[in-house]
Amino acid sequence: MGIESVVNVVVTTLTGGVTQQGFGVPLILGSSQRFPERVRYYSTTRAMAQDGFLPEDAEYRMAARVFAQSPRPPRVAVGRRANRPVQSFTFTPTVANATRYAFQVDDAVVEYTSDASATGAEVTAGLVAAWTALTNKPAVTVTDVGPGTAVKAVGAVGAWHDVRVLTPKVLAVTQDGADAGVAADLDACATEQPDWYGVLTPTPSRAETLAIAAWVEANRRLFFVASIDSAHLGAYSAAQPDADTFGALKAGSYMRTLTVQQASTGDFADAGALGYFLATLPGSVTLHLKTLAGVTVLALTETQVANLEQRNASPYVTLAGRNVLLGGKVAGGEFADVVRDTDWFVARLKEALFQALANANKVPFTDSGITVVTSIVGGQAREGVNAGFLAEEPAPVVSAPRASEVPAADKAARRLPGVTLTAYIAGAIHSVDPLSVTLSV
Template sequence: MAGKTLPLEPVINIIVNLAARSAVRKAFDLALLVGATTVISQEERVKIYSGISEMLEDGFTTDDRLYKAAALIFGQAKKPQRVAIGCIGTVTDIPEGGGEPVTRSETPVETFAACREANGEWYVGIYCAPITKAEHLAVAEYMEAIKPNNLYAYTTSDADVLTDAEGNIFASMKAKNYRRSIGQYSSKHDDAICAIIGWAMGAMTGTAGSAYTIAYKTEVGVETENSAGVFASSVVEKIKSNNGNVYINRGSYYDIFEEGTMADGTWFDEMIFLDKYQNDMQLSLMDLLYQNNKIAQTEAGMTQLIDAVKEACQTMNRVG
């Protein structure tokens, strides 16, 4: 055998091409529940759990509000694979002109902003702690302005929404045309909205024919408003006239969530699927630019761009 050999490439040259890497598409199937807890530190801020048993193992108890909210998320007919839990932190303010620093709890907006910085994968945020009407409106304003897109879901037991009193939370949200907030009236559960959001997150499979609406679905773990007494149709209509939502029984047999609208009247399913559609188109085009040396400003180059968008369109068409 020769002591010094020559390469084989002039005779046999094999080229191995690996498939180009594409960005992972956001599934829009992860809800974030934020609340007061010592299980998750402010430094960690957000933690992902695949079930309530993991939460118990981590130190949550069955009496914790976040645990009960997560139980609704995971307890629906369509179950998501994960839930994100975030903690409400503290902020130290230094008074102008000097003075002793003052430590306080974060506002809901500050908490959601910190959770977004810690983990940007979640899509629907739910505040599982005492919150005022003004704070609801502040979070709704925040959700309208941020990018990438998120939604805000909340539960209210404010009796003002039943009479359509001036300034009630549903009417206030509607008046501001907030498209990224969805509210539910419930006198039965502090975080009833978690049930329908859990169902929606579980339904976001991306498989053929998996499109859905949250209208007329059952909220497992939540009592209907008329389960133990009269809840007048006129009250239901007042809630719905302000684009609020409510869980009621109809015809004795059907426990249903009505109607599935955002504060401005847009359907929830329109929002989530349009957000996913936008995200998929952006990533398809970005993948194309990232994986190629150049996209020519010619008819052939434009065809490449169109084909990338077409792929996202076809995927959404299969979903329904």
């Protein structure tokens, strides 16, 4: 006879494991077609090179910018696009006599200097002729549109080029490629591998930017986007708020898209900002006054900085001898850290409640069972305080009805209504204004 006839121990293993939503991985959308699946994760650019990525590939360069930050995410996701976009840029000159006009595509510089009686037709024709005369230039078609109004540069399907304007005072640029179907690409990436939170694109035309902004809004992700469009530096018009891409994002109240102005398409200020941001713990950081490794500072006037801020964009400037990002707001006006931290808090709260309900044989519909629920909510609130997301004072308050107060229909459906958490976001101090100093002798 064994001891089991007296004491029979039955072991039930509850791992308590639920899949936690990740908030530290950015997805880089790319068209290089280096692997067959829709998403592949990388922890180094060396690993990307082993899969055939080239240093000039947009995905490789964006990942390098992400990994250059300190802190940096442990890995990035690279998404393979099936709907490959076409890069398209329109350059519009301001006609002036004896003036140099220049832009650059990859290593190819095209420039033209007007004569003493300049016309628009002369300038645009001169730029096209200068491009045509170049040797060993990238596979980009440059044409005179108008004519005399603007010059358009168009790449091949799926190709990416580093483009910048070298004379921004007299040559405006707009990235105006069509949306090739980026929402469908994002759907496919999220279906195959959903463990990423931020989105980056190397081809931020207006159409593609707005499509991604709409997608992340519906799918509770974040989108950081950097643009070279000159219109963002001009005055913001409340009468025509969607005249440019950043203005359209603000007018659409997009609460999950952060915008940055940059000098060239290859600066990837968005990748630097998102890489730094996602490497930090929720509740621990704000993007305001942060330095981004490898990102070029734009020479902006105070008026241009103010114009970007009117659009809720984040200028990257030199302040007190230090290169810093200003603001850190999403297009809709909220701070990006509040959006990310709220997503994290809500996800962890849902996961904690699910885990408790799934691991218990039963949580009874009694006052003691309701206490189980409120204790979990209160515990998550304390975690939010400890993380720096929620304010310690006034303290978070959790409330719920007594079992006897729950309507019979809800009890019959085994649904507990009326549980509330009241808490305050801790926020952050971004400025001290005014600081009054009294000096006495």
